[in-house]
Amino acid sequence: MNEPVLSRLQQLMTIREGVENLGQPGRWHPAADWVDSGTHLLLLLDVPGVNLDSLALEEQGNTVTVSGERAAPEYVLSAERPSGTFSRALHFPQDVLPQTGQATVKNGVLTVQFEKKHPTIDVICQPDAGEEV
């Protein structure tokens, strides 16, 4: 699939998530990026203030699902920051090797790194050894 199609697919999944979450006002929807690092595919997700113990990742076919929770502060005078549980199903924009995901959280950003599947085997050009006389 080319990138515009993948981008449209992700938009559709995002809209579906939005519709599914309409009846669940506690849910929120952290923003995600997909990055191609060459050998790996990276998923970046904004999870500021999320309880690290609550973070869960599940890989199923072409999709990785990330869920977690953050508590709402007490005695709030005005609130824009969403809280409660979230769950996002994100479609891999490129093929990855199953069960290679590695997750870290730094400064409120979750990074999950997946090994990309390379359908071709690289040919390495070695210098000719030269014929011995």
Add this chain to the structure above:
Amino acid sequence: MNEPVLSRLQQLMTIREGVENLGQPGRWHPAADWVDSGTHLLLLLDVPGVNLDSLALEEQGNTVTVSGERAAPEYVLSAERPSGTFSRALHFPQDVLPQTGQATVKNGVLTVQFEKKHPTIDVICQPDAGEEV
């Protein structure tokens, strides 16, 4: 001012910020909460992945302005996470003592704590010492 009026005022400031930022597509708009902790007023702002050196706070009258920046990742396949510079002007929902702000960042959440202004002086009841005979 009562809380609905303050909430409306904050909404109006947020809309104004949105209009001002329309012509600056690089700008984003981190979500903010105001919390009353009893003795202090707390501002919470989601700043995941923001370069801590770029964070700046300025207090002016009834308003605190927070600005900062985060870099966009390279080689992005799909991007939802906003990046670039941000600047938010937030109205104090309660009176605070000037120049008492203290800021910390933890797990991608900026917390700024201000001492509240108490217009009344508390009367502390001390036990009667009893008259000496």
